[in-house]
Each structure stands twice: as structure tokens, then as C-alpha cells.
Amino acid sequence: MKMKKFWVMMLCGVMLVSAAACTKSTSGSVETDTADTSKEATENAGKTVVLRFANCQTSGHPWISSIDEFSALAEEYSNGRLKIEQYSDSTLGSETELMDQVVAGTLDMCVIDPSVGASYSNKLELFALPFLFQDKEQWKKALTGEAGKEYANLIEEETELKILAYWGGSTRNVLSAKEAVTDVSQLKGYKLRLTASELKFNVWEAVGCLPVEVAIGETYSALSSNLCDGMENEMPAFLSFKFYEVAPYLTKTEHEITVRPVFINEDVFNGLDTELQDALVKAMDETTPHEWQAEEDYCKEAETTMINDFGLQEFEIDKEPIIKAVQPVFAEFGEKNGLTEVIQMIQGL
Incomplete structure (x- = not known):
């Protein structure tokens, strides 16, 4: 560093x-x-x-x-x-x-x-x-x-x-192009658009997805051409980039706050x-x-706009099987980076 x-x-x-x-x-x-930014706080008093x-x-x-x-x-x-x-x-x-x-x-x-x-x-x-x-x-x-x-x-x-x-x-959810994802079994082999992140790739691979790295500016095309089955992001991003036009099915995974x-x-x-x-x-x-x-x-507001004005369809999913599947990734990340205690403190809540 x-x-x-x-x-x-x-x-x-x-x-x-x-x-x-x-x-x-x-x-x-x-x-x-x-002005001298290296002066001590006492010299700058007042x-x-x-x-x-x-x-x-x-x-x-x-x-x-x-x-x-x-x-x-x-x-x-x-x-x-x-x-x-x-x-x-x-x-x-x-x-x-x-x-x-x-x-x-x-x-x-x-x-x-x-x-x-x-x-x-x-x-x-x-x-x-x-x-x-x-x-x-x-x-x-x-x-x-x-x-x-x-x-x-x-x-x-x-x-x-x-x-x-x-x-x-903000919560991040999964937006799908072909069909609504309502069960974890549908994520097996699911081509999920992600940003370049080894950690996120590891997590979603543990669930069964096939992560695909695509730039945000190219995601609309990737969804419409079937290069990706879906993506994950926040509601305002779905709205501003009009992803709902080519991926009208929203699964409320709320996998990231x-x-x-x-x-x-x-x-x-x-x-x-x-x-x-x-x-x-x-x-x-x-x-x-x-x-x-x-x-x-x-x-x-973004979510409501997409539902009422643009026909976005929302679906729920049982999150527990997904949460269980990613625990080994949590354990490895925590041990590797000295964050096991912090992760346990969070999950203990």
C-alpha cells in the first residue's frame, strides 16, 4: 500500500x-x-x-x-x-x-x-x-x-x-430478460452480468451462476442479444439506463444493501x-x-415509476438457499483479509 x-x-x-x-x-x-497545509492544528486555531x-x-x-x-x-x-x-x-x-x-x-x-x-x-x-x-x-x-x-x-x-x-x-436486485427468477434452481447456469470483481464472481459462482463481465454502457445490448440472462444493480440504475425495456422481470433478492x-x-x-x-x-x-x-x-420512487409507468414485474424468492451457498466464500474472505471477527459481529446481529 x-x-x-x-x-x-x-x-x-x-x-x-x-x-x-x-x-x-x-x-x-x-x-x-x-496557507500551509502541513501546519499543526494548534497553529491553525481560530x-x-x-x-x-x-x-x-x-x-x-x-x-x-x-x-x-x-x-x-x-x-x-x-x-x-x-x-x-x-x-x-x-x-x-x-x-x-x-x-x-x-x-x-x-x-x-x-x-x-x-x-x-x-x-x-x-x-x-x-x-x-x-x-x-x-x-x-x-x-x-x-x-x-x-x-x-x-x-x-x-x-x-x-x-x-x-x-x-x-x-x-440502496438495495441491489436481479433483473432478468427471459423469465422471472423465483427459485434458486433457476440460477444454475444463469448468465449474470457483473462488474469486474473477483469477490463477486466467487459469490455468484457459489450460487451456480455463470458471471459475465460487461461494462455498464454495454449491458443493455448484452441483455437484448442474450449475451446475458440478467444483471444486478440498484433501482435508480435500472431506471436511468432503461434496462427494464429489455429485462422486464425483477427478482427482489435484495442481496446487497x-x-x-x-x-x-x-x-x-x-x-x-x-x-x-x-x-x-x-x-x-x-x-x-x-x-x-x-x-x-x-x-x-424509481421502483414505483418502473412498475406503474413501464410495466416492470416484481417477484419474490426464498433467499435462504442462496445465503447458505455463499457462506464458504464469506469464511474464506474473512480469514484471508483479517475480517472474520467483523463479519461474525455483523452476522451475529
Whole structure:
């Protein structure tokens, strides 16, 4: 990881220099003519700090309004000393690039799919394990309890990324082109479109599927040409890409309840004085439940639209045989990556 970070910092150096030449408020900077991000928090006490917070979502997504809410609260609780600048719509790059920038310290904060950072730590793939959470109640207890804290500590120790909160809560389901999947036996030999992820391939192969790697932009064609029998994703993605047109059968597997951590560069956070740290944490703690609800509503609206306006058909499935089939993958992943205890804490809930 350290070597990876070195090269990322070298690559991001040009961006940092360029940003510094254009503005006095760079990542984690103090609004003075001689801002020096390496100063100790005590030296910056009483001064205004600007933090850049990026994501890849477009207008209308709950993250956009949630970051606006977080920004207003952070400014209020810091008596105007803490200002958050939002960069959405992939303005600063892809999710992988945002992760690289936060690790390097050229960007302060981001909210992304953690699995894009697997090159820094395989632990960041944990939440890509389907059926890790069986319902939203377990999801909330795990993330706000000891399991969430322990996981955050492990990530900070290994990557120097601090997790301020866990956003997300969208569910991922299976969308089929030919027929509705209502029994696990139908997944034997089922050609399931997946993103490039060895972990996800292992999980779905354990169920009996034949995973097929297809880019999101090519998935509509893959479904219509029978290259794939189906795909898995979140409701808003099904709607925005119009996948329901070629795959009108939705199976409510709810195999993944998404977890999207809000990351902040560890050195940036530690460089803030106590007052600003407290304001940042308090603002995030108050914003997070609102983000959860907004994301749930956003997904429900997409689901309702597809059913009422576009004829999407929904079906249930007994999840227990699928959950049982993937347990060996869970055990192997946990043992290999030092996450057995965290996984057991989550499943124990």
C-alpha cells in the first residue's frame, strides 16, 4: 500500500500544484495568503478552513442535497470557520480517481463505493459481499455499532483513510430478460452480468451462476442479444439506463444493501483543531440519518415509476438457499483479509 500511495502522490502532485496556483483555498487549506497545509492544528486555531468534498453522482441524487445539508451544519457548528465545497457529477474524476486523490491528500473528502479502493486494502471489498446484511435493521445496527467502529479502525490503520460515516442503503436486485427468477434452481447456469470483481464472481459462482463481465454502457445490448440472462444493480440504475425495456422481470433478492463510506484524509482530519473536528463529526452525525431516508425514498420512487409507468414485474424468492451457498466464500474472505471477527459481529446481529 505504501508504494501504491507513493506513486499516487507523484501522479497527483501536478494537480495539487495547479490548484494551488489558481486559488488560496486548496485541500484542507486555511484561508490566508500563506496557507500551509502541513501546519499543526494548534497553529491553525481560530482560522477558517475549506474542505473539498467530491462524489460522482448527478443532480437529483440524495448525496447532492445531503452534502449541502452537511456543509450548512458544519459551518454553523464551527461558527463559520469550516466551509465545505462540493464537487459532484464526476467533476474531479471517477470514483477510483477520487479515492486516489483522498489517499494522496490532494482531495479532502469523498463518498464512493469502497470496493474501488481494493488496491489499497482488500478489506475495502467487505461490503461487496452479497447477503452480508439480511435487512435494513441489521444494516443500521452494524454500521452504527461496534462492527462499524471496528471496521473503520482497521481501514484507518491500513490505509490512512478515516471513515466519518456510512451512507447508502440502496438495495441491489436481479433483473432478468427471459423469465422471472423465483427459485434458486433457476440460477444454475444463469448468465449474470457483473462488474469486474473477483469477490463477486466467487459469490455468484457459489450460487451456480455463470458471471459475465460487461461494462455498464454495454449491458443493455448484452441483455437484448442474450449475451446475458440478467444483471444486478440498484433501482435508480435500472431506471436511468432503461434496462427494464429489455429485462422486464425483477427478482427482489435484495442481496446487497449498499454501504458508501464518507472518507476523509486522516492527516487532514488530524490537522483540524478540536473545535473543527467536533463540528465536522457533529454535522456528519446529524446529516447521515437524513441521507439514509432520502436514498430509500429515491430508490422507492424509481421502483414505483418502473412498475406503474413501464410495466416492470416484481417477484419474490426464498433467499435462504442462496445465503447458505455463499457462506464458504464469506469464511474464506474473512480469514484471508483479517475480517472474520467483523463479519461474525455483523452476522451475529
